[in-house]
Amino acid sequence: MKNFDKQHLLHPYAPSVPASDMQFVKSAVGVYLELEDGERVIDGMSSWWSAIHGYNVAELNAAAKRQLSKMSHVMFGGLTHEPAIKLAQTLLSITDESLVHIFFSDSGSVSVEVALKMAFEYYSSQNIPNKTKILAFRNGYHGDTFGAMSVCDPVTGMHTAFEGILHKNIFADAPVCMFTDKWDEKYIEDFKRKLQANHSEIAAVILEPVVQGAGGMNIYSPEFVRRVAELCREYEVLFILDEIATGFGRTGKLFAYEYAGIAPDILCVGKALTGGYISLAATLTSKKVMQGVEANHNILMHGPTFMANPLACAVANASLELLLASPWQERVNKIERQLEYELSRCQELEIVKEVRVLGAIGVVELYKDVDLVWMTPEFIKRGVWVRPFLRLVYIMPPFVIKESELTHLTNAIYEVIEAFATSLEV
Numbered sequence: 001m002k003n004f005d006k007q008h009l010l011h012p013y014a015p016s017v018p019a020s021d022m023q024f025v026k027s028a029v030g031v032y033l034e035l036e037d038g039e040r041v042i043d044g045m046s047s048w049w050s051a052i053h054g055y056n057v058a059e060l061n062a063a064a065k066r067q068l069s070k071m072s073h074v075m076f077g078g079l080t081h082e083p084a085i086k087l088a089q090t091l092l093s094i095t096d097e098s099l100v101h102i103f104f105s106d107s108g109s110v111s112v113e114v115a116l117k118m119a120f121e122y123y124s125s126q127n128i129p130n131k132t133k134i135l136a137f138r139n140g141y142h143g144d145t146f147g148a149m150s151v152c153d154p155v156t157g158m159h160t161a162f163e164g165i166l167h168k169n170i171f172a173d174a175p176v177c178m179f180t181d182k183w184d185e186k187y188i189e190d191f192k193r194k195l196q197a198n199h200s201e202i203a204a205v206i207l208e209p210v211v212q213g214a215g216g217m218n219i220y221s222p223e224f225v226r227r228v229a230e231l232c233r234e235y236e237v238l239f240i241l242d243e244i245a246t247g248f249g250r251t252g253k254l255f256a257y258e259y260a261g262i263a264p265d266i267l268c269v270g271k272a273l274t275g276g277y278i279s280l281a282a283t284l285t286s287k288k289v290m291q292g293v294e295a296n297h298n299i300l301m302h303g304p305t306f307m308a309n310p311l312a313c314a315v316a317n318a319s320l321e322l323l324l325a326s327p328w329q330e331r332v333n334k335i336e337r338q339l340e341y342e343l344s345r346c347q348e349l350e351i352v353k354e355v356r357v358l359g360a361i362g363v364v365e366l367y368k369d370v371d372l373v374w375m376t377p378e379f380i381k382r383g384v385w386v387r388p389f390l391r392l393v394y395i396m397p398p399f400v401i402k403e404s405e406l407t408h409l410t411n412a413i414y415e416v417i418e419a420f421a422t423s424l425e426v
């Protein structure tokens with residue numbers, strides 16, 4: 001089996017002949033992944049931000065089975081159904097009241113494509129010419145499809161291979177003001193200058209609020225988000241927030257934009273939406289944006305085959321019900337305190353540049369690039385699943401993780417970084 005994988009299956013951002021073997025997962029329950037030989041490892045990654053309740057969750061399993069016995073899927077053109085309507089009601093009720101329209105799609109990247117289409121169509125439908133660019137940020141990550149790639153960091157965005165054929169957008173410096181730093185207008189200067197100089201060409205600004213994820217795990221000041229929102233209003237460009245990673249409690253707020261006390265024109269959510277069960281994402285927007293998109297009898301031109309898939313919506317409904325009924329904020333705050341306390345020890349290690357924590361996200365930035373081939377077995381040996389990238393060893397565990405399990409994770413991180421530093425010396 002594993003040999004067939006090695007010869008034929010392609011994996012994310014990986015060579016077709018991998019440098020080391022994939023770990024074979026047999027099953028997963030709670031915060032544990034069960035590997036081939038029965039070994040259990042604690043998942044520090046929540047399967048890339050998504051499995052917030054852990055795995056094999058009774059309520060989500062039941063919801064999926066209930067929905068399966070009714071219908072797994074029907075087309076959304078001309079048809080509608082309860083799982084989608086219920087999910088829309090919930091999402092619109094837990095986000096800003098200005099967001100009243102919702103588009104369901106099958107992945108985060110596609111929800112970003114839809115957001116970009118909304119922004120471009122908003123201007124083209126109203127015959128406002130030249131609004132063909134997006135102002136995005138360095139260190140940003142918004143997905144792997146072509147529109148989404150064009151707003152990722154041109155260097156850390158993992159898409160340098162396509163540089164020549166991507167839509168040319170404008171990039172402002174990444175937010176550098178730390179979460180608790182005192183605000184200074186100098187932090188927003190570069191963005192402000194680029195907006196001032198190019199606003200007549202800019203349809204929208206796109207930003208991951210408070211935490212830039214896959215582009216560098218950068219945690220920054222909510223004041224930055226607030227100032228970007230203000231400047232977007234001042235220069236009349238739309239403001240898109242990508243909460244695909246940060247949404248549903250991960251940062252300590254249900255949505256990270258709440259820290260800034262602002263609301264976007266367009267909001268993308270995904271990843272944890274179904275509790276990590278099935279791919280589903282959504283793009284939410286305001287009445288103003290949809291009226292602009294539909295000016296002069298235009299319509300939003302998008303419609304995936306599996307739009308608002310009933311099975312995915314039913315699981316999302318169960319996941320949100322479970323989340324909202326749980327003491328999620330207490331859990332996330334508790335994880336935050338424990339991560340702060342336990343990961344701060346890593347700062348003793350010379351190879352460690354910085355430790356950053358917000359909500360249920362813990363990041364240890366090194367001075368050196370990590371070595372996945374060396375580190376992965378070291379983590380597995382210590383009973384944890386952690387997948388570092390660039391110079392970052394980071395975790396965002398399921399919210400249901402127990403104190404002792406989290407300690408196990410943070411100890412493993414300390415030990416593996418220490419051993420990695422030693423391995424570099426010899």
Ligand SMILES: *Cc1c(COP(=O)(O)O)cnc(C)c1O
Pocket residue numbers: 107108109110112141142143144208213214242243244245246270271
């Ligand atoms: C993961 C991610 C995406 C892309 O979502 P996919 O479901 O992988 O297409 C977009 N934006 C952010 C911030 C993400 O973390």
